[in-house]
Amino acid sequence: MAHDNKIEGHEAERDRHPAAAEKILDVARDLFYRQGIRAIGVDEIVRTAGVAKPSLYRAFSSKDELAASYLRRYDREFWERFDKAVTAHPGDPRAQILAFLTGVGERTQTPSYRGCGMTNAAVEYPQADHPARKVSEDNKRELRRRLREMARGMGAADADTLGDGLLLLIEGAYISGQLFGAGGPARSVARNAALLIDASVVKPGA
């Protein structure tokens, strides 16, 4: 019984994510989202997190990698929200996407809303090889795929066009949500999506 330690697995996990790293990621997530990645320096992050700067660079190889980690976490949380709307309406892609968009429309009206972290990161980093941008691009590509798939499930005459139209509405809601704040156009994203869907599907009885 050399290493049958009961928390060995747990230790291995913490080995990869020490306590300081989690605090750093929590703070980075908050500051990056609210003020932008370029606007926040590493000094401000470690100061707010109450940790030392070397702790940041022991857990993340660079600020760019920290930004990418922040976005990977954002990506996970995004799909949680998305899949929650999907599983709430099994077999009904129209209701699924509308449920998701209703949630988006509501969040855009809250004071702290600042759009989609991944969309914003892609705007901040136009270079194709930036690690943060790569996470964003992967997320958007997958979202596009899912939306086109759902549009197909709705029986759209041109599923790819409808899927892309829904993506345009979503991105538009992200942006105008942070541009206009409460009372802005993003409030109507679900309503407009419903109109677009109904105009795109082939009515069975027509």
Next chain:
Amino acid sequence: MAHDNKIEGHEAERDRHPAAAEKILDVARDLFYRQGIRAIGVDEIVRTAGVAKPSLYRAFSSKDELAASYLRRYDREFWERFDKAVTAHPGDPRAQILAFLTGVGERTQTPSYRGCGMTNAAVEYPQADHPARKVSEDNKRELRRRLREMARGMGAADADTLGDGLLLLIEGAYISGQLFGAGGPARSVARNAALLIDASVVKPGA
């Protein structure tokens, strides 16, 4: 004949816009748009423009003001494109907005496309009091007003919702244009707008 200098009026004009200032604004426009405002330092601007740094600060009180000037120029060029589509189809707001969106959809497919300079600036500067953001917000507010007005002219059942829906599609095209590049969802912005419009207008003979 004390001051009947033939170039006096011209001089007064140049007084307000010295030669160096125009070169600076040209370079700033190019670099800011392609790489982002925060990504470009004033040193790179003056180096590329081939002028001295004090020339920048004699014409612009700060980098933020230079960014605002860049966006004011962007705003003028935006409305030129918009009004060109409008005047091409007098009295037909549906054709007007579709002509504009066709142009947007085409531009999103070009390699150098990086979205809307004002939208991007608003993402880069979330603070409400930033001079660059103010220019962007003013532009978007006016655009929203015009779109709702056009939607009313189309006879939409809910003109405000349609106008906002068109704005969402436009902003979505800006963003996904720079996220996906050629072949992305922005290509279909005019098609989706046409679907949304037709689903929103009250058919006279129905």
Next chain:
DNA sequence: AGCTGTACGTACCGATCGGTAACATTGTCA
């Protein structure tokens, strides 16, 4: 010619940027 105002360039400022070296301290295991 001499004066004046204007545009420009050289050189520099303090502050902050992202990132690191070296070492002390802590807590948790065996």
Next chain:
DNA sequence: TGACAATGTTACCGATCGGTACGTACAGCT
């Protein structure tokens, strides 16, 4: 107790940030 991993402390690096003090070249006017 001894080993080890994680964290903290301090001080530092070169580069770049936005911004400026100050001198100069040159124009038009008298």
